[in-house]
Amino acid sequence: MACHRPSRYARAGPDTCLARVIHVFGAAQLHEAYIFLNKRANRMKALILDGFGLWLAARRLHRGDFVPAQSWRCDPLEITTEQLQVLVVGLPWYQVGAENAISVL
Secondary structure, eight states: OEEOOOOSOTTOOHHHHHHHHHHHHSSOOTTOEEEEEOTTSSEEEEEEEOSSSEEEEEEEOSSSOSTTGGGGSSSOEEOOHHHHHHHHHTSOGGGOSGGGOOOOO
């Protein structure tokens, strides 16, 4: 998964989001999710190319925001599938992974 800084693509459709991905990353890879957040970090879009076409999914949180938008405002960032699943729910996705695993009680 590749994430990019918050964008002004609140009303952007799949073609506009794809054009942005190509502009930023040089190409869009199959079976990769490209995530867009708005500035307030309460809306997110995920663009996925599956080999047959484009998927553009949107998620809006009624309370709170996607955590933490500030940590990746500068450069594109790769996150794991597990981190994406946690991000979509609105939880602290940056705490998920091997380096933050609980191994001893």
